[in-house]
Amino acid sequence: MPERINPQILRAGFRVLGVAVRTEPLMFGLSVAASAVYGVTTVASAWVLGRVTQEVILPAFDSGDAEAGALAAGAAAILGVAVFKALGVAGRRFFAGLMQYNLQAEYRRAVTRQYLRLPLSWHHRHPTGQLLSNASADVEAVWAPIAPLPMAVGVVFMLVIAAVAMLLVDLPLAAVGFLIFPAVFGLNVVYQRLLGPRAALAQQLKAEVSEVAHESFEGGLVVKTLGREDAETERFAERAHRLRDANIAVGRIRGLFDPMLEALPGLGVLAVLWVGSIRLDAGAIESGDLVQVCYLFTLLAWPIRALGWVLAELPRSVVGWERVRAVLDADGSLPFGTSTLDSNEAASVEVGNLRFGYEAGEVLSDVSFTVRPGSTVAIVGPTGSGKSTLTSLLVRLVDPAGGTVLLDGVDVRELGPGAVSGAAALVPQETFLFDDSVRGNVVLGSPVPDEEVWAALRLAQADGFVAALPEGLDTRIGERGTTLSGGQRQRLALARALARRPRLLVLDDSTSSVDPQVEARILHGLRETAASVVVVAYRKATISLADEVVYLDRGRVQDVGTHRELLDRSDGYRDLVNAYDDEIAIEEDVTA
Numbered sequence: 001m002p003e004r005i006n007p008q009i010l011r012a013g014f015r016v017l018g019v020a021v022r023t024e025p026l027m028f029g030l031s032v033a034a035s036a037v038y039g040v041t042t043v044a045s046a047w048v049l050g051r052v053t054q055e056v057i058l059p060a061f062d063s064g065d066a067e068a069g070a071l072a073a074g075a076a077a078i079l080g081v082a083v084f085k086a087l088g089v090a091g092r093r094f095f096a097g098l099m100q101y102n103l104q105a106e107y108r109r110a111v112t113r114q115y116l117r118l119p120l121s122w123h124h125r126h127p128t129g130q131l132l133s134n135a136s137a138d139v140e141a142v143w144a145p146i147a148p149l150p151m152a153v154g155v156v157f158m159l160v161i162a163a164v165a166m167l168l169v170d171l172p173l174a175a176v177g178f179l180i181f182p183a184v185f186g187l188n189v190v191y192q193r194l195l196g197p198r199a200a201l202a203q204q205l206k207a208e209v210s211e212v213a214h215e216s217f218e219g220g221l222v223v224k225t226l227g228r229e230d231a232e233t234e235r236f237a238e239r240a241h242r243l244r245d246a247n248i249a250v251g252r253i254r255g256l257f258d259p260m261l262e263a264l265p266g267l268g269v270l271a272v273l274w275v276g277s278i279r280l281d282a283g284a285i286e287s288g289d290l291v292q293v294c295y296l297f298t299l300l301a302w303p304i305r306a307l308g309w310v311l312a313e314l315p316r317s318v319v320g321w322e323r324v325r326a327v328l329d330a331d332g333s334l335p336f337g338t339s340t341l342d343s344n345e346a347a348s349v350e351v352g353n354l355r356f357g358y359e360a361g362e363v364l365s366d367v368s369f370t371v372r373p374g375s376t377v378a379i380v381g382p383t384g385s386g387k388s389t390l391t392s393l394l395v396r397l398v399d400p401a402g403g404t405v406l407l408d409g410v411d412v413r414e415l416g417p418g419a420v421s422g423a424a425a426l427v428p429q430e431t432f433l434f435d436d437s438v439r440g441n442v443v444l445g446s447p448v449p450d451e452e453v454w455a456a457l458r459l460a461q462a463d464g465f466v467a468a469l470p471e472g473l474d475t476r477i478g479e480r481g482t483t484l485s486g487g488q489r490q491r492l493a494l495a496r497a498l499a500r501r502p503r504l505l506v507l508d509d510s511t512s513s514v515d516p517q518v519e520a521r522i523l524h525g526l527r528e529t530a531a532s533v534v535v536v537a538y539r540k541a542t543i544s545l546a547d548e549v550v551y552l553d554r555g556r557v558q559d560v561g562t563h564r565e566l567l568d569r570s571d572g573y574r575d576l577v578n579a580y581d582d583e584i585a586i587e588e589d590v591t592a
């Protein structure tokens with residue numbers, strides 16, 4: 001449930017509005033100016049109607065004949081005011097819209113830039129759904145009061161002029177206004193207070209319904225194969241019913257308050273007519289004055305509600321602001337140095353006494369090894385031994401708790417932004433492909449010529465199947481590459497890394513779905529490139545192609561040597577790689 005309006009929220013809300021005004025002073029000034037034009041012309045239109053009634057219409061009734069010149073002047077006055085009023089409305093909407101969308105765009109950019117800046121350790125602690133809502137729904141909620149804000153400021157201005165105009169007409173008539181307008185405003189605040197939490201609940205449930213639907217579609221295979229259709233339908237129906245109930249609750253409040261808000265100014269008009277007729281009889285006012293005040297009542301009833309709209313949006317805006325600020329103020333971005341790497345040769349890597357832990361405890365302890373330029377080093381270890389964590393430290397997705405990673409002799413923390421990603425590429429365990437063409441997925445927006453795309457595909461052993469696709473490089477591969485097999489997806493992800501011509505290539509078990517012969521061909525091919533390769537590997541055939549093997553267990557380097565040497569001297573290593581190959585053989589038997 002969102003918070004209700006209280007003085008603290010109100011103060012916080014006004015501070016957020018202050019940020020908006022300071023960020024977009026020009027748009028705010030222009031929209032408020034346009035809103036003021038609207039306010040003045042609204043009051044003026046009632047005055048003109050009153051005057052036209054008094055000076056043109058009533059004499060025409062009296063004489064039985066309308067004077068053409070006076071009629072034309074009256075019509076011109078009404079039209080002139082209407083034109084300015086329309087310009088005021090258009091200007092207010094235009095500039096307020098620009099202000100709102102500029103702020104939204106600016107904060108979306110800031111939030112997403114911050115996501116890129118924040119280290120992986122921060123991302124590990126924040127679920128994807130939250131990141132999405134920070135950048136979309138939360139940013140939208142923060143700036144939701146901006147759309148009605150200029151109108152609300154204009155309304156305050158308009159009410160002052162209207163009060164003066166009514167006071168100039170007649171004090172008792174103005175007194176009716178002073179009773180009715182605060183009543184409309186008060187009723188509106190109560191309305192928004194009751195509506196706000198219910199509307200927010202409906203909004204939240206709407207998001208939940210689509211989340212459930214999204215999850216069901218994503219897990220469609222599991223749902224179908226495990227016969228969970230009924231349970232899923234039930235889960236969806238439950239949220240959908242809650243959404244329906246929430247929408248009905250919103251409808252009830254609307255049904256109750258909307259007619260009251262419509263009726264109140266009507267009652268005001270009645271009261272004005274009643275008081276006005278007495279004042280007219282007493283000769284204190286003219287008929288035109290009465291028309292003017294009655295018309296003013298009907299005109300002002302709607303804009304006054306803008307004040308309520310702003311107030312209603314403030315609690316959501318404050319909550320959104322806190323969530324967005326939490327991202328923008330998040331600490332832990334990886335500080336960059338200024339050093340650069342100039343070489344075009346294969347990179348050297350020295351890992352020294354590396355330590356790293358997650359919240360649950362240390363995962364890597366005192367890890368040291370080197371990768372000579374152009375060599376291939378295999379990281380081998382049982383599941384959970386810290387291999388993936390080590391790969392993310394090599395390409396500086398996270399910083400170590402202790403120890404160093406030196407790339408070409410330079411500590412990766414001393415390198416400037418983009419230096420590590422310019423030299424090293426990681427192909428992670430889980431492949432991610434975009435709903436784009438093959439080419440788009442390989443080049444990722446960089447200007448890589450087609451020959452180089454094909455060269456990368458060849459190295460990744462992906463050229464054959466890409467050439468066989470209906471539109472070759474231009475074939476779209478569907479959301480997350482669903483039209484491709486697991487092994488094909490992995491090879492495209494590898495080609496993507498290769499197209500960047502990395503000097504260090506880190507493969508985190510990224511060819512697990514590729515069959516062993518193809519995997520061996522890939523590694524053979526990689527040896528010909530100007531890259532050092534670190535590969536997390538399981539298969540003996542793959543491991544044996546490495547120049548050196550780092551055997552990791554429970555976060556510690558147990559041994560370093562060639563595959564042969566380790567087989568000879570390490571029982572644990574021998575058991576592990578034999579067990580892997582047995583497992584793979586069984587899997588292959590089962591799937592054969």
Ligand SMILES: Nc1ncnc2c1ncn2[C@@H]1O[C@H](COP(=O)(O)OP(=O)(O)OP(=O)(O)O)[C@@H](O)[C@H]1O
Binds near residue numbers: 358
């Ligand atoms: N984001 C994370 N947050 C907390 N703990 C994590 C995180 N990622 C990994 N771990 C833990 O760190 C340890 C090492 O994980 P890591 O993924 O590096 O091992 P691995 O050797 O690559 O395993 P596998 O062979 O199964 O991929 C595991 O105990 C794991 O539970």
